[in-house]
Amino acid sequence: MKSSGNVHAAREDNSGSSRVRLKRTRNAVRFLMLLLLVAAFGLLTLAVLYYTRNTMEAMEMELCQKMQVSVEQTRSNMDYRFLQTAEDASTLMGTLYPYLNSDADTEEQLQEYARICRALIENLDKNMISSLRLYVPDNKIYSGQQTEQYSLRSLCELENEEVLSHKGGVYWMEPHTVKLGMASPVPVISCGLALKSQANYDKWAGVLFVDLDISQFQEIFASAGDGTCLVDGTGKILMDVNGIYAGQGGFTETQMEQIKTEESGYLTDENSIIAFSRLKIRDWYIVASMARHQVQSENIGTVNTIIAMWAVACLALFIIAFTAGYSLILNHTVHNINTAIRTLEMDDAGGQARSSSGRWGKALFASLEYDTEQILRSVADIVEARYKDKLAISEYQMESLQEQIKPHFLYNTLDAIKWMILDEKQDDSVWMVNALSKYLRMSINVGEMIVPLSEELTLTNTYLGIMQKRFSHHFEVEYELDESVMDYLIPKLSLQPLVENALLHGILYCDKEDKRLTIRTWRSGQFFGIEIEDNGNGMPEEDARRLSEMNVHVGGSYGVANVHKRLDIFGHGKLKFGIVSHRGEGTCVTIELPIKRDGM
Incomplete structure (x- = not known):
């Protein structure tokens, strides 16, 4: 009896120490799981922040490129208009030059006047031309006509002598207003072409001004965007969509230095994004600008999507943690049941205990084999899902790039x-x-x-x-x-x-x-x-x-x-x-x- 009591006491001591070790193990597992969850949440947050920053930078780059494409197209359109107008002016001046350079009498000058008027009418409204002004020598009887023909002397009164000081070729003037007859002044951008007298090279035979209505260029700017404008080399705005900022300084000296150096491209700073391209006719630039807060407002949808994805990921992480905790509790319960069964088996006869122990061992290895098989299947499913996701991403990227x-x-x-x-x-x-x-x-x-x-x-x-x-x-x-x-x-x-x-x-x-x-x-x-x-x-x-x-x-x-x-x-x-x-x-x-x- 004494021996049996000692064995029973030893068995109880061993059982108590096992319970202590099991409790410590469970606490360590719980702490490790908590630590892993905190680390996973931190890594997920850092990944979202990194992805958000890269996405914003990529979207800003794409916006810059789109603005540059729009500016280049607008510059191409305006260059085409300007070059066509300059060519028409040169052709028309070549037609009029013999009349301006002649020493005809009064009757012949009347015939000249009719031919000049016909030539001016034929070229009116061609290539956006809104009006034509011809300045002729004072000795011409039609120099005082004051509708299409004017005297050369009046050029100084109109402060257009810059055309006379320009040496050779067509000269483009900054936007200004022109008043023809009784009509209201009209804002135009003009090109001027002056030719010397054939008999006396110190004198002018005539000056032709071709006026283009600014409103037609504003339509071009409107199609490119509200922030598009025409500026000169100093940064002064010459023309914009609504004419609100014309004559104002739109850009800093630092920005203009970079624009004049590169001539075509885009630049960014902490306040705005600017795309630009230089015209061929003069030191003028087509510039499109967008404030930073507008860029951020356009990207707010993407940011909200990323935040929503982060919230879904956090929810998934919580579900995983809950599932893992529930699984731990379930395993603990099963372990207690198995321990109780083994305790009961050990109280049976030796032969029965060995038989039960054999069955327990087989069940343990069967459970391990089943769990391993399930893990391998899960890994295979994950690999296959990632492969399909990669293919889907590639197909989406191809469609997205092609739509651009x-x-x-x-x-x-x-x-x-x-x-x-x-x-x-x-x-x-x-x-x-x-x-x-x-x-x-x-x-x-x-x-x-x-x-x-x-x-x-x-x-x-x-x-x-x-x-x-x-x-x-x-x-x-x-x-x-x-x-x-x-x-x-x-x-x-x-x-x-x-x-x-x-x-x-x-x-x-x-x-x-x-x-x-x-x-x-x-x-x-x-x-x-x-x-x-x-x-x-x-x-x-x-x-x-x-x-x-x-x-x-x-x-x-x-x-x-x-x-x-x-x-x-x-x-x-x-x-x-x-x-x-x-x-x-x-x-x-x-x-x-x-x-x-x-x-x-």
Whole structure:
């Protein structure tokens, strides 16, 4: 009996010490879980803050690029208007010069007057021209007409002698008001052209002023955005959308120094974002600005979305913690039950205890095997879900990047049609509308993000036809195509941005007479290649190297980086993309993609 009591006491001591160790283990596990939850919450918060900052920076960069595209388009439109007006002024002055330089008698001067009036009427309302003013020598009998013809002596009275002091060519004057006859003064921007007398080079034969109504330019600014304006080299605002800030200083000296140095681009500071581009006719700049608080208000939706995602993640973390705690409690309960069962089995006979212990061991290993299998299945499910998520993200990114191309091209084409209609070029505008309609029918098809190369080349050819019509066939297009690659797949609208970049930055504004764009295709093993080459201005080799890198923008190269991103996603990292350029010789863009067909 004494021996049995000692054994029972020892068993109770062992049971008590086991309970103490189990309690300490449970407390340690609970503390570790709490620590892990706090660390997970902190890491999640830091990740959200980091992602929010990067997202805001990316959205700001995208906004800057969009503003730059809008400014470049506005600058291109105004350059076109100004250059066309200057050309018309030179042509008209060439027609009028023989009359202004003649020593005709009174009867012949009356005939001259009729011819001059006819020439002025024919050019009125052409290319946005609102009025024409011709200053003639005082000895002409029609110098006092004061409707379209004025005496040269009155130039000083009107304070327009700056045109006479300008040496040669057309001179553009800052916006001012002009009063013709009994009409109310009209705000205009004028170009002046003065010619010397053929008999006496110290005297002036005549001065022609071509006036353009400012309201027509304000319509151009309105289409670009409320913050768009025209400024001079000192930062003074010459023209804006509503005419509210004209004559005021819009930008600081530091900002203007940077604008004048770079001539085209964008800059940011703590208060605003500014995009700018220099006009060709004079030291004037098209500038678009946006205050920082406007940028933040535009991004508030994205920030709210990120906060909502963070809240959902925190909720998920709480659910995981609750599930883990519940699982711990359940395991503890099961452990107590198993302990009670083992205690009961140990009170049985030795043979029965061994048998029960064997069954317990088998159940333990069966539970471990089942849990391991479940873990492996969960890991496989997580890997598969992450892979599907990555594919979905890639597809979404491709669609998002492609959508950035469509509005840019559509805006440019519609703007060109608008100016053709204003210029009363009906045949050209009808052709352009038909070409744009064909382009949209082929390009805007929901779900068709990947197309055969033949269809992409047809889209590109339609775009080139539109550009040739806009620029009066000032350049030629050559194709060197391998017919065997026409059914290979490529992301839609991948070639048009590269062709547009070659035109706008390569051949359209270069001085060469033989302007040429060449498109080549070929196959090389498991890849097919596309090459777009122009013989235009070219660029420094360093800029070409930087432009070949992913996510790098040089000048107005937003479209090139966009295409590079989409092609890299489509090629699953196997894209070969290169740009070779030499100043004054031209630029060549080379693309090589893995071969894909429908069904592959």
